[in-house]
Amino acid sequence: MKKNIPGGFDRREFLKGSAAIAGATAVGTLAPFGLARAQGAKLRVGLMLPYTGTYTPLGVAITNGFKLAVEERGGKLGGREIEYFVVDDESNPAKAPENTNKLIQRDKVDVLIGTVHSGVAMGMAKIVRETGILWINPNAGADEVTGPLCAPNIFRTSFSNWQTTHALGKVLKAKGHKTAVFITWKYAAGEQMMQGFKEGFEKEGGKLVKELYTPFPQVEFQALLTEIANIKPDAVVAFFAGGGAAKFLKDYQAAGLKGKIPLYGSGFLTDGVLDAVGDAAEGVETTLHYADGLDVKKDRAFRLAYAKTYKLQPDVYAVQGYDAGQLLATGLDAVKGDISKKADMIKAMEAARIDSPRGQWTLSKAHNPVQDMYLRKVVGKENKVQGVAWKALADPARGCKA
Secondary structure (H helix, E strand, O other): OOOEEOOOEEHHHHHOOOOOOOOEEOOEEOOOOOOOOOOOOOEEEEEEEOOOOOOHHHHHHHHHHHHHHHHOOOOEEOOEEEEEEEEEOOOOHHHHHHHHHHHHHHOOOOEEEOOOOHHHHHHHHHHHHHHOOEEEEOOOOOHHHHOOOOOOOEEEOOOOHHHHHHOHHHHHHHOOOOEEEEEEEEOHHHHHHHHHHHHHHHHOOOEEEEEEEEEOOOOOOHHHHHHHHHHOOOEEEEEOOHHHHHHHHHHHHHOOOOOOOOEEEEHHHOOOOHHHOOOOOOOOEEEEOOOEOOOOHHHHHHHHHHHHHHOOOOOHHHHHHHHHHHHHHHHHHHOOOOOOOHHHHHHHHHOOEEOOOOOOEEEOOOOOEEEEEEEEEEEOOEEEEEEEEEEEEOOOOOOOOO
């Protein structure tokens, strides 16, 4: 990222000296990011993720993946042992400022890792920008985070919401579909994934005939499914995740739509839920930056290590957490664990080429992954890769003055 950052950030000023911007918040004045602590001290890592509610499995998988990356390096990053401070954000945007302040002001963490919910990420962003604390976002895809809210200290190891569905336009065109309905929760992630799909589909000559929304985290879909049956589109595209995705897939089948109107979606629709839905997801095709059956050496090693450590099969959330650990390791290695050397650490992270289970990826100027988007199909209990739907897709990062 270069020159001026929106919202008053200037790159040279941000990186100058041993401390970053200290921001005043409603809770009080926060300690500047990167205040020197003894190099032998443990690195204080704050995990702000959902550990209750519909997104609980996602928060747990991200945590597991991150800790696996640390353990593969002997429990240290940049030569420093890790001390974890954990806050359950409950996927509640209203509590995001308070929870972020707990980790920064009370626990005085060096690095912030979080979160899943896009609304929570938006609540974190103002405080993160004011304090200058290093923030690695391992999931929440809010386009604004690497768009108008981009900043030198903000990195993402997952996706932008726009990225996950944009490639579906090409997929539906190739299948001969001319009309579609999009159904999702009424919140930032759902609306932005809808927009990413709409742009991609309309560029291919398709028409999005209806946008259907239900409040987050409501999982009562019957009325909307009845509306879909009446519209009779060529295809349905959906974004739900976690428990909501499992409920939607089963309800779609129960409503008699499965086999009549093809169902597609952002890959989160079928990731991490296949054990819970029986055959309701069979044949559903999605686009995402990770898939089962990738011909990637790193993926084979990662899946083996994850299963051995946690007695679970990893999913995309675990991969994103793992890559957050890898990205942080790259920065800390470059400064030998001295996190006060912000300029050198950020420069190293910006230039990183991450050897990921998803395949190698780099960062855009806005600090969002530039990555392959795979077409996947549910076969049994796997999201089997069918090919690359879009090679090295980069988010447009609208509003980021990089």
